[in-house]
Amino acid sequence: MSMLKIKKGDTVKVIAGKDKNKEGKVISVDAKNSKVVVEGVNMITKHTKPSAANPNGGIVQKEAPIDISNVMLVFKGKTTRVGFKVENDKKVRFAKATGEVID
DSSP states (O other): OOOOOOOOOOEEEOSSSSTTEEEEEEEEEEETEEEEETTSEEEEEEEEEOOOTTTTTTEEEOOOOOOGEEEEEETTTTTEEEEEEETTTTTEEEETOOEEEEE
C-alpha cells in the first residue's frame, strides 16, 4: 500500500463537490478506501434510535467521508500539492509550491 499524502490533523481545502472551497481539519483517514473525514464538511443527517449513550435518540448531524482526491493540503495559508523526498535517511513530506518540508 502506498503512503498517503494527507494525514490526521492536517488542514485541508475541499477542491470538488458540494462543499467546494470549505476548509477543515482532518478527523480520520481511511487508507484502504482512500477516504477522509473533514471537520464541518460533507455533513449528513442521521436518524438515531435511543441508546445508553443517547437516551432520547433523534436526528444527528455528522461528517461523512469524502474521497481523498477531492481535498488539497493547506500549508502556511496556501493550498499545495504534496511530494515525498528523503532527507537525512528519513522520508518526509514537502510542499511542492514552496519546496519546504511539512513534517
